Amino acid sequence: MNTQIQKLYLKAGKSERLIIGLMSGTSMDGLDIALCLVKGSGAHTNIEVLNFKTADYTDDFRAKIKAVFSKKQVDLQLVCLMNAHIANTHAQLINDALAEWGYKNDDIDFIASHGQTIFHAPKSLHQLADYPNGTLQIGDGDHIALKTGIIILSDFRQKHLAAGGEGAPLAVYGDYLMFTKEGEDRVMLNIGGIANFTYLPASTDANAIFSTDVGPGNTLMDQYMQKHFGQFYDKNAAIALSGKSNQKLLSALLNCDFFELEFPKTTGPELFNLEYLIKAQEQSLTTNLGKADVMATLCHFSAETIANAIKRCFGEKAEARVFMSGGGMHNPLLVSLLNEKLPACIFLTTADLNINPDAKEAVLFAVLANETLCGEPINFGNRQGVPSVCMGKISLPQ
Structure with a gap:
């Protein structure tokens, strides 16, 4: 040998x-x-x-x-x-x-x-x-x-x-082995450049478990910050918190066939990039929107896509324990919006399961x-x- x-x-x-x-x-x-x-x-x-x-x-x-x-x-x-x-x-x-x-x-x-x-x-x-x-x-x-x-x-x-x-x-493979718990519905939500989650049912039935991308996490916000502010990311959501979400732009951002696809599905910056944002601004007549307002809208966009995906699994009154990881969990505005849009869910991090979320x-x-x-x-x-x-x-x- x-x-x-x-x-x-x-x-x-x-x-x-x-x-x-x-x-x-x-x-x-x-x-x-x-x-x-x-x-x-x-x-x-x-x-x-x-x-x-x-x-x-x-x-x-x-x-x-x-x-x-x-x-x-x-x-x-x-x-x-x-x-x-x-x-x-x-x-x-x-x-x-x-x-x-x-x-x-x-x-x-x-x-x-x-x-x-x-x-x-x-x-x-x-x-x-x-x-x-x-x-x-x-x-x-x-x-x-x-x-x-x-x-x-x-x-x-x-x-x-x-x-x-x-x-x-x-993530479905590791999440199943590390985090499944009988009797407790869990969502392992990773908010990286792209947001994805694994659904771990209380039944622990491997046939019911899946992972899926849900849309942009930090990628659009990070790309916008790097181009327009010369910063790698919006630390503590300082820029986004200083702006106001624009409903017309948000609606245009949400108007994408990807969000209608069945789970599981995947995506990346190949779709969700600054060109995608520019097209949405042109469609919504918001090309002159202030940069802080754009950042606020992008944060609302990420929160909306994540919340909508979780509701598809658990219904409009979704109840689940959501364990977060990834850079987006450090964005206070994004986390606040998720709590607002999913009031019956309990938001934790994987630190509560003895794994550093980063x-x-x-x-x-x-x-x-x-x-x-x-x-x-x-x-x-x-x-x-x-x-x-x-x-x-x-x-x-x-």
Whole structure:
């Protein structure tokens, strides 16, 4: 047996494993690095986050990602180069984090790397009859494995596509294993660039569980802030709170076929971008609207789409415990609007379930890797969008 395969086999068979989960989302603020101690698998998974940090990206690195991000036409040479450059940068950030936390690289059993999404193209978006669902994450696993000396699982979304899904959202798998509770309806709401949630029914029936994107979370607000205010995001919703939501613009923003699609569904900045906003302003005759009012309206837009999606699951008088994660949970106006629109729901964060909400997405990929190494595919039934598969390609460090 190849010694590296033997090493993989022995590590997968351990009673507990140290797995680093990585996440770099559409916000591109930095690399989330979660060091997790994982025991068991499947319904018996137990996970403890030992350390977590968001390793900030430099402005130069972020600009390089944006040059290939969410564009139909892009410099193909630059995509090739960024595949390695992102991986090399992530590897260095991992090495730095381990040194900071006092770990040797040999202490770590596996790394689960999401990579950087640069384009997401479900059929509902590309509408090309001869082509399947597509998504592309770059930041090659082999480069990370070689530069950290740690076995890597990466490129998780391709198996989901191959099995008939849209490549997203993948939260259903980790949320089911980590957060299902018998007798309690739960909504695991992640408000990142795109907002998505997992519905966990009180019955714990895997056949009834699903994850879905619901629309923009922070992406439109962040894009607008970066272009018009020179700020990465609207800290504490200061700009949005100084403005007033415009009903005509809000109605135009909500007028989109995506919101009528059945669950589960996926989307991204390929749809919800500044061009989308400009078209809505033109349709609603609000092109001269003040910038603070635009920000207020965009925040109301995100809140409205999230609330409407939850009502589709639970009815107009929705009652559920909603556990938030992602950057949007730090937006006081957005959270206030959600409480207003869903008064019977109880809003908490995943910290109430012993998982740092800022680390949740990175932890998810550690759980997905653990299932691929040590578990079995969970039977979610024969439903579109939730294939019963294990995910992640394995890269060996030698």
